[in-house]
Amino acid sequence: xxxxxxxxxxxxxxxxxxxxxxxxxxxxxxxxxxxxxxxxxxxxxxxxxxxxxxxxxxxxxxxxxxxxxxxxxxxxxxxxxxxxxxxxxxxxxxxxxxxxxxxxxxxxxxxxxxxxxxxxxxxxxxxxxxxxxxxxxxxxxxxxxxxxxxxxxxxxxxxxxxxxxxxxxxxxxxxxxxxxxxxxxxxxxxxxxxxxxxxxxxxxxxxxxxxxxxxxxxxxxxxxxxxxxxxxxxxxxxxxxxxxx
Amino acid sequence: xxxxxxxxxxxxxxxxxxxxxxxxxxxxxxxxxxxxxxxxxxxxxxxxxxxxxxxxxxxxxxxxxxxxxxxxxxxxxxxxxxxxxxxxxxxxxxxxxxxxxxxxxxxxxxxxxxxxxxxxxxxxxxxxxxxxxxxxxxxxxxxxxxxxxxxxxxxxxxxxxxxxxxxxxxxxxxxxxxxxxxxxxxxxxxxxxxxxxxxxxxxxxxxxxxxxxxxxxxxxxxxxxxxxxxxxxxxxxxxxxxxxxxxxxxxxxxxxxxxxxxxxxxxxxxxxxxxxxxxxxxxxxxxxxxxxxxxxxxxxxxxxxxxxxxxxxxxxxxxxxxxxxxxxxxxxxxxxxxxxxxxxxxxxxxxxxxxxxxxxxxxxxxxxxxxxxxxxxxxxxxxxxxxxxxxxxxxxxxxxxxxxxxxxxxxxxxxxxxxxxxxxxxxxxxxxxxxxxxxxxxxxxxxxxxxxxxxxxxxxxxxxxxxxxxxxxxxxxxxxxxxxxxxxxxxxx
Numbered sequence: 001x002x003x004x005x006x007x008x009x010x011x012x013x014x015x016x017x018x019x020x021x022x023x024x025x026x027x028x029x030x031x032x033x034x035x036x037x038x039x040x041x042x043x044x045x046x047x048x049x050x051x052x053x054x055x056x057x058x059x060x061x062x063x064x065x066x067x068x069x070x071x072x073x074x075x076x077x078x079x080x081x082x083x084x085x086x087x088x089x090x091x092x093x094x095x096x097x098x099x100x101x102x103x104x105x106x107x108x109x110x111x112x113x114x115x116x117x118x119x120x121x122x123x124x125x126x127x128x129x130x131x132x133x134x135x136x137x138x139x140x141x142x143x144x145x146x147x148x149x150x151x152x153x154x155x156x157x158x159x160x161x162x163x164x165x166x167x168x169x170x171x172x173x174x175x176x177x178x179x180x181x182x183x184x185x186x187x188x189x190x191x192x193x194x195x196x197x198x199x200x201x202x203x204x205x206x207x208x209x210x211x212x213x214x215x216x217x218x219x220x221x222x223x224x225x226x227x228x229x230x231x232x233x234x235x236x237x238x239x240x241x242x243x244x245x
Numbered sequence: 246x247x248x249x250x251x252x253x254x255x256x257x258x259x260x261x262x263x264x265x266x267x268x269x270x271x272x273x274x275x276x277x278x279x280x281x282x283x284x285x286x287x288x289x290x291x292x293x294x295x296x297x298x299x300x301x302x303x304x305x306x307x308x309x310x311x312x313x314x315x316x317x318x319x320x321x322x323x324x325x326x327x328x329x330x331x332x333x334x335x336x337x338x339x340x341x342x343x344x345x346x347x348x349x350x351x352x353x354x355x356x357x358x359x360x361x362x363x364x365x366x367x368x369x370x371x372x373x374x375x376x377x378x379x380x381x382x383x384x385x386x387x388x389x390x391x392x393x394x395x396x397x398x399x400x401x402x403x404x405x406x407x408x409x410x411x412x413x414x415x416x417x418x419x420x421x422x423x424x425x426x427x428x429x430x431x432x433x434x435x436x437x438x439x440x441x442x443x444x445x446x447x448x449x450x451x452x453x454x455x456x457x458x459x460x461x462x463x464x465x466x467x468x469x470x471x472x473x474x475x476x477x478x479x480x481x482x483x484x485x486x487x488x489x490x491x492x493x494x495x496x497x498x499x500x501x502x503x504x505x506x507x508x509x510x511x512x513x514x515x516x517x518x519x520x521x522x523x524x525x526x527x528x529x530x531x532x533x534x535x536x537x538x539x540x541x542x543x544x545x546x547x548x549x550x551x552x553x554x555x556x557x558x559x560x561x562x563x564x565x566x567x568x569x570x571x572x573x574x575x576x577x578x579x580x581x582x583x584x585x586x587x588x589x590x591x592x593x594x595x596x597x598x599x600x601x602x603x604x605x606x607x608x609x610x611x612x613x614x615x616x617x618x619x620x621x622x623x624x625x626x627x628x629x630x631x632x633x634x635x636x637x638x639x640x641x642x643x644x645x646x647x648x649x650x651x652x653x654x655x656x657x658x659x660x661x662x663x664x665x666x667x668x669x670x671x672x673x674x675x676x677x678x679x680x681x682x683x684x685x686x687x688x689x690x691x692x693x694x695x696x697x698x699x700x701x702x703x704x705x706x707x708x709x710x711x712x713x714x715x716x717x718x719x720x721x722x723x724x725x726x727x728x729x730x731x732x733x734x735x736x737x738x
Contacts, residue, residue, distance in 0.1 A: 126618075127617065127618050128618070130614055130617075130618035131618040175611070176614065176618075
């Protein structure tokens with residue numbers, strides 16, 4: 001028996017990187033079905049990972065900032081699966097830019113994907129969760145939203161917003177037996193972590209107790225635990241996973 | 246056949262007698278027998294289903310505060326209240342005068358005009374002091390001024406100001422409205438934010454004459470317009486009599502729904518006690534389920550009897566209450582279509598009339614979630630969930646605008662005006678008197694000496710012994726009009 005036996009999971013931004021690792025982890029933990037979205041399509045590898053673990057896999061090309069498309073996808077899964085037990089809001093974007101070069105459009109784009117997308121997808125999924133009085137939402141935050149670190153300010157702001165959203169949403173939907181959590185990774189060795197300038201990476205490693213960047217798999221395994229019933233008494237928290245910074 | 250027992254009064258001599266509660270053909274009757282005046286039987290509810298349903302709602306009572314009398318003769322003859330009384334007073338009703346400018350054939354109390362009683366400021370101050378002391382720091386919620394006709398008291402505005410100064414928030418004046426056709430007087434009452442409980446029984450002049458002994462409609466409609474003009478919060482209170490003004494229930498409800506300043510319809514089932522009522526034809530007897538049926542018929546089922554719940558503050562058969570959310574763009578929906586009956590019952594637990602307190606906000610928030618999560622739930626018409634949510638969103642915007650500049654009072658007013666209430670209040674007379682009900686009465690008639698008599702006991706047993714309100718001639722006339730030998734045969738269970 002895995003941690004998530006029989007669960008129906010939706011992961012946004014699940015075609016690659018941390019999202020793909022989360023899809024694989026939840027399937028490995030026994031999820032019955034895993035659907036994931038990606039902005040640009042693809043996700044063959046994720047599908048293979050999920051199916052290899054014995055779960056039903058579904059891939060959808062949907063922007064999380066498109067409220068209608070997101071609602072349509074959720075309605076489809078609700079109808080065909082009978083409900084969604086777990087949502088992982090993983091989709092996000094960043095730009096490595098100093099403040100001086102972040103223009104209004106950049107700011108709006110990052111906030112739209114990283115904050116509005118989380119809100120819209122969560123709201124769509126919560127409707128069914130509230131009706132069933134059950135569910136878990138895991139948001140992917142960031143160390144950069146919690147510490148004074150050299151980081152793109154719009155990205156840091158968006159992740160801090162996700163932490164706040166997690167708190168308020170957790171409080172509001174707790175009455176419906178729904179948990180909302182945020183997992184905030186530190187520096188990871190792949191994905192957005194690849195864009196970290198060399199001197200900042202060096203600085204990070206110097207101050208990190210474990211002396212290394214984390215991996216997608218480590219974060220994904222912990223994510224699977226957080227959305228499982230094993231962590232049933234945890235909600236509203238932003239859990240930092242940064243190797244001891 | 247289901248049988249309960251209680252105690253009541255002989256319809257003639259008002260002595261305490263045992264009562265068998267009989268269910269027959271779906272209706273409920275009180276059967277009793279006086280050793281002196283023989284058996285009698287009276288209809289108390291035309292629906293046994295409602296009768297039992299109401300009893301399924303239970304709430305804890307709060308014992309009375311202040312001076313409580315020892316039991317000597319037994320309930321209901323030791324009122325003041327006595328140690329057997331189970332509920333504190335939630336609404337003091339103060340008869341400030343015995344004078345009245347009508348002589349209604351249906352009048353269920355006693356009032357004398359000659360040498361009329363006028364409550365003095367000093368006595369009223371003493372009443373207020375007792376009430377405030379008995380409240381023990383609780384919210385000073387509501388006082389009702391009644392009579393006679395309270396607007397005949399020359400110092401009513403001053404008494405209202407005294408109550409306001411003492412800290413009472415909701416001051417209601419029960420009136421026949423004749424003096425409210427005078428705009429200057431309405432302005433005076435509006436200035437102290439008095440709430441008007443207007444007796445309006447019918448739109449039919451002939452029925453008006455038969456029930457009130459006068460044609461009052463035109464004057465009352467003028468008063469209603471003035472109350473609306475000056476934005477005075479108003480309740481419409483008809484005493485409903487079968488075969489007379491029961492046809493007016495629908496139009497009265499429409500009136501309540503059509504005017505923003507009218508917050509509720511409070512229907513009283515006609516009672517056959519007091520200087521008029523005791524001699525009034527018993528064919529006019531009507532019960533709470535009859536009024537449910539009339540509302541249902543008038544609204545095409547949009548308000549059904551299951552949209553009503555009892556008051557947790559009284560015996561379950563005293564009140565039957567329905568709250569309606571007024572929808573933007575027209576229409577309304579009973580609260581019980583978007584929250585459980587148990588939840589509405591709970592909301593009524595703080596005061597007789599719901600106030601927009603934290604508990605209400607919490608209930609509305611729950612309702613928003615439930616409606617949004619499950620808009621197709623049973624009991625709602627297609628699109629109604631969306632209409633309710635849109636209304637609640639608009640209301641939240643008014644209650645908590647971005648500038649945050651709304652005072653608490655203004656917020657309360659917005660919230661109150663967003664809903665309408667239908668109260669059915671079934672007073673008791675000597676024929677339907679139920680000791681179990683009177684023990685749970687939350688409406689008290691307070692006196693300057695600190696005593697406080699539950700209202701139905703007051704009307705049936707005590708007021709006629711108070712020389713400020715009654716005299717010997719009146720009592721003799723009442724005794725002569727009391728029907729005898731017209732009782733139904735006693736049905737054995």
